Amino acid sequence: MTPRLPYDFQKALDFLGDFKPVSYEQIAKPGSLAKALCLNGQVVGFELRNAGMIEAPALDYTLFSAKPISDKIKKMALEKAAFFLSLDDDLAPFYALGRKDPFFAPVIEQIYGYHQVKFITPFENAAWAVIHQRNHITVSRRMKESLVKYFDRKIEWDGQTLWAFPEPAQVAVADFAIMNEVIRNERKTESVMSAAQVFSMVDEDFLYNAPYEKVKKWLLTIRGVGEWSSSFILLRALGRMEHLPIGDKGLIEGFREFYGPDMDEEDLLTFAQDYGEWKGYWAHYLRVASR
Numbered sequence: 001m002t003p004r005l006p007y008d009f010q011k012a013l014d015f016l017g018d019f020k021p022v023s024y025e026q027i028a029k030p031g032s033l034a035k036a037l038c039l040n041g042q043v044v045g046f047e048l049r050n051a052g053m054i055e056a057p058a059l060d061y062t063l064f065s066a067k068p069i070s071d072k073i074k075k076m077a078l079e080k081a082a083f084f085l086s087l088d089d090d091l092a093p094f095y096a097l098g099r100k101d102p103f104f105a106p107v108i109e110q111i112y113g114y115h116q117v118k119f120i121t122p123f124e125n126a127a128w129a130v131i132h133q134r135n136h137i138t139v140s141r142r143m144k145e146s147l148v149k150y151f152d153r154k155i156e157w158d159g160q161t162l163w164a165f166p167e168p169a170q171v172a173v174a175d176f177a178i179m180n181e182v183i184r185n186e187r188k189t190e191s192v193m194s195a196a197q198v199f200s201m202v203d204e205d206f207l208y209n210a211p212y213e214k215v216k217k218w219l220l221t222i223r224g225v226g227e228w229s230s231s232f233i234l235l236r237a238l239g240r241m242e243h244l245p246i247g248d249k250g251l252i253e254g255f256r257e258f259y260g261p262d263m264d265e266e267d268l269l270t271f272a273q274d275y276g277e278w279k280g281y282w283a284h285y286l287r288v289a290s291r
Contacts, residue, residue: 001048001078003087007057008113009033009050012085015117018291020137021128022119024145025163036155036162037080037120042067043164044077045155048085054113059087064157086115086239094278101274103259104282107289116284118237122207123199124165125237130191130224131183143183147171147192150182171196191224198222212242241280244272251283254290 003009013028026035034047044065052058063069063077082088098104119125127147132140151166171179171192180189198221207215212234219230228247234240245251255268275282 001059001061001082001087003057003059003085003115004090005057006054006091006113007052007087007115008054008111009048009057009059011111011114012117015114015288019117020141021132021144022124024141025148025165027158027160027162034157034162035081035084035120036153036157036164037077038153038164038167038170039073039076039080041167041170042069042073043153043155044069044073045157045162046077046081047157048081064155066155080120083239084118084120086118089115089239089281091115091281094275094281097275097278098282098285101271103271104285107258107285110289111285114285114288116236116239116281118239121165121167122204122233122237123168123195125233126195126199126219126222126225126229127165127171127192129229129232130195130222131188133188133224133229135188143185143188146182146184147179150178168196168199172200187224191222194223195225207238212240215240235280235284242277244269244279244283248283248287250287250290254286257290258286 009031013033016026016028016033017023026033031050032047034045036043036045042065044063047062049060051060061078061081063074095108098108119128128140128144131143148163148165151170153164153166155162155164176189176193179193180186183189183192202218215238216230216234219225219233228245231243231246234243235245252265252268256263259267259271272279272282
């Protein structure tokens with residue numbers, strides 16, 4: 001696999017090590033990453049290994065499964081892995097804008113070569129968004145982990161267990177009473193089941209390529225998804241960078257760290273305008289650099 005340069009694989013591994021929603025779902029070591037996902041009912045794992053440098057990036061890969069991996073599944077797995085790590089993102093235009101901004105130029109230098117690490121599927125992001133609303137991170141993680149382990153989609157690799165988040169079709173047909181016992185919150189169970197039902201019927205091409213506002217309107221039909229959740233999913237699962245995430249306290253904190261402690265949301269919106277279609281990447285970089 002050949003990421004768009006510049007690409008720093010270690011920056012992605014560092015991010016994953018601190019990203020609490022998924023920190024137990026992969027094996028990250030210096031220079032390598034192993035993760036599992038469900039594809040058409042089959043659990044497939046991938047291991048990526050650094051085989052290049054920041055300005056000449058390359059990743060070696062291994063795919064593994066308990067069942068034979070067809071050409072179709074192989075193609076899907078590699079595409080999902082590449083999109084998960086945003087390997088095809090061309091950061092050159094974004095960096096050109098950022099280096100003209102004296103407040104933001106140090107951010108680029110700090111995490112140079114970092115490509116956004118997404119949730120590996122939009123459904124997982126949506127489920128996390130509705131679970132984590134008005135919830136402590138520890139409680140949210142426990143709910144999500146219980147959901148993952150109930151569906152028992154896993155594979156062994158290097159002596160460890162890799163857990164895959166279930167596909168929406170699996171969750172959509174589950175018994176509500178059982179799901180509520182797993183998640184232990186009726187309102188959140190309703191929201192997760194709603195997300196599963198909606199995602200199980202959508203064409204993913206629509207999510208990635210339809211106009212931003214149209215996809216947002218579709219996301220808002222999911223029970224429990226509002227302005228914050230929809231913008232979060234659009235950015236962190238679908239890589240839609242056209243707009244800022246809404247109501248993101250971490251973004252405000254990162255913005256103030258690099259642009260000044262007296263800055264407010266109006267200032268944030270003013271500076272964001274300079275980044276055009278790269279607003280989302282600008283916001284994500286501020287969050288990551290301030291972690």
